[in-house]
Amino acid sequence: MTGRVAGKTALVTGAGSDGGLGAATARRLAEEGATVWLTDIDAAGVQARAAEIGGRARGLVHDVTSETAWDTVIAEIVAEGGGLDILVNNAGIAILRMIEALTPQDYARQMEVNMTSGFLGMRAGVAAMRAAGRGGSIINLSSVAGLVGIPGVSAYAASKAGLRLFGKAIALETAKQGIRVNSVHPGMILTGMQSVALKDNPDQFAIITAGIPMGMMGDPADVANMVLFLASDEARYVTGAEFVVDGGLTAQ
Structure with missing residues (x-):
């Protein structure tokens, strides 16, 4: 099937990293x-990724922790495209430390970038979708870490679990308007950054993949395809749910 989201306008945050989930999702x-x-x-990164995709792709600088920045970005998209149909809250950071090494600043920054940005995005996205009156789909990129406990994470x-439940509540608030909100929970995905790190540390790669039932790390395209499904009308009756893309990791 082709043209599964034809005619729709999408916003994907955190899409500037080469080989990242945001870039793969935008491309798909x-x-x-x-x-x-x-x-x-x-x-520079987001302009490069938009140029690689070409066609109707556009790149914008965007601080997802800024309410003003969200207002500006959404206003530009609506002005040029007549509305917003798909919002993918992908931007995020990870500071992975054991509790004794985790500072209040580390904690606050992750909550701000991973959780507060999702709140600001959903609030701005819902307003734009309601104004257009044609429904929409919001997909929050969480993590398997938002479902199970992992030492040092x-x-x-906490930020990813919070994003998951925040989205469920918004799904209930917007269901009557046909605005669907779901979360995607990737496991170990071979992004560009991880590819470089694991190339330099093949033994670590073997250790990681040994713990995955399917025996391999996922590709960014695996996550992008899940987002595509949720963004499309094929998922018209799917809201307030979470979708795990982890090769069976959390089924153990």
């Missing part, structure tokens, strides 16, 4: 016909 949505706006705090996990 564009391949299926959407006009895609990529945003990132990295100006406490603050990151």
Whole structure:
């Protein structure tokens, strides 16, 4: 099937990293016909990713922790595209430390970038979708760390778990308007950054993959395809749910 999101306007945050989940998601949505706006705090990176996708892809600088920045980005998208149909809250950071090494600043920064940005995005996205009156789909990129406990991942996990439940509540608030809100929970995904790190540390790669039932790390495209499904009308009766993409990791 082609053109699964044809005619729709999408915003994907945190899409500036080469080989990252945001870039892969934006590319997949564009391949299926959407006009895609990529945003990132990295100006050069997001412009490069938009240029690689080409066509109807656009890159914008965007600090997802700023309410003003969200208002500006959404206003530009609505002005040019007539509305917003798909919002992918992908931007995030990870500071992975055991509790004794985790500072209040580490904790606060992860909550701000991973959780507060999702709140600001959902609030702005819902307003734009309600104004257009044609429903919409919001997909929050959480993590398997938002579902199960992992040592050294406490603050990151808290932010991702919070994003999951925040989205469920918004799904109930917006269901009558046809605005769907779901979360995607990737496991170990071979992003560009991880590819470089594991190339230098093949023994670590073997240790990681040995713990995954499918015996391999996922590809960013695996996550992008899940987002595509949730963004499309094929998922018209799906809201307030979470979708795990982890090769069976959390089924153990």
